Amino acid sequence: MDIIKTDTQILLQNIGVIDPEEISSYIEHDGYGALKKAVQMNPEDVVALMLESELRGRGGSGFPVGMKWKITREHEGEIKYIVCNANDLDPGDYKAKVLVEGNPHNIVEAVILSGYAVGCRIGYINIPMENTLAVSRLKKAIEQAKEHGFLGENILGSGFDFDIYIRVATGVFASGEETALIANLEGKRGEPHHKPPYPSAEGVNGMPTVANNIETIANIPYVILHGADWLKSIGCADNYGTKVFTLSGKIKKTGLVEVPLGTSIREIIYDLCGVAESTVLKGVHIGGAKGSILPLDMLDIPTTYENFKKYELVIGSGGIAVLDDEDCGVELAKNYISFAVQESCGKCTACRIGLKRIEEMLDAICAGKATESDIPKLRELAEIVCDSSLCGLGRNAPHPVLSTIDHFIDDYKNHIKNGACPAVAIKKSKYYKINPDKCIGCTACSRVCPMKCITGTVKNPHTIDIEKCVKCGACFKKCNFGAVEIKRMEVV
């Protein structure tokens, strides 16, 4: 797991530092300190602290955690539940996996704290079955927390009883939506329902439930331990704390990066990840399958909830894919729509049928079988699906189409006119070459090459056999000396 180091790491600071299988290692790093502090307070005061901190949900609309706690606390219910949404099924997203695998006790402590504040007895952590290591580490963490009196009956002598259950879920994207996830927890089909009622009023088994994203939850122990003012010293107005993004694509460093909210996309890409001189950037895709594709002149947008909403950047997964001139806007939009077609639960017609029709229209455009008059029809249909779908899947899935029509219309026109896109030719023209003046013969590139097509001896410049090279870029990313360069053959 690659973590791109920054000066403001909260959630990622202990990943790779503590031993995730040893509770003592977590305790040495202030672990369960927040719980010890919280049980000395009234639950209402813990809620007040969270309200004051203005911590906002990291998984969707940025709804304040303290407000969700307060509303759920005030609803009548025989039993109340906490649900930690540890799904990470958006393409390119693996944040939940890293947070749980690297620091499972942080999540366990956070769920207990939520339960204490809201007055719950039971917490569920919902995690996809593919994340097997995360599941086994969570199980171990729960056992260890029980042995130490942090979980179970009469926690730390406070009279508070709380249990956590792991729910291993099938890896279905649509079931990450909170009402679908709750249905799944109850043993029903993972389909969403209209809101209201919200989970805070009627969640698991019809009882008041707090459902939060894993990144939101992971913040809770830090906020309780260090206080509201501490959180407010990080980030910018109304957007306090940090956000974890998953970076991929045509940048030097890929992986997870944690930055204060408000950091611009440009800073994340250029200052933290780096862009090779030879890379011709085209745009940035933000927010996974439901997100938008933005052109380079929009990179100065600060990462705030208000901007996420304004530019339709569905930021939940925090995925940022950096695109270059080899990437075609239409092909990208088509891939994301095809993903949404497969992942749609099929409950509402707009999403089930509408997305399929959009996919067919994009297929026709890609194959050069459409006309320019089809573009406004495509836009109209995409807008209808956004407006009339039941849940956030259908309401947001057309964003890649709408944003590429807005910002990369030439890609559509090229496909329609020429049946192809220049990006394909550019991709074919690319090759990697090792600059002998920069190569020190460290052999790092030849060791990561999956095709074994890099030759050379230690301390002597290496060479790439371009006939065998599959252009995966592993050597380019691995080289610490900038010796592997991207070259282009002349495109005729």
Ligand SMILES: Cc1cc2nc3c(=O)[nH]c(=O)nc-3n(C[C@H](O)[C@H](O)[C@H](O)COP(=O)(O)O)c2cc1C
């Ligand atoms: C199709 C779809 C998939 C979603 N997947 C996830 C997910 O994997 N993890 C998650 O936390 N929220 C996901 N959400 C958002 C949740 O419905 C919900 O808004 C979020 O968990 C609330 O947490 P927060 O208040 O901490 O942000 C998804 C929403 C939709 C529409």
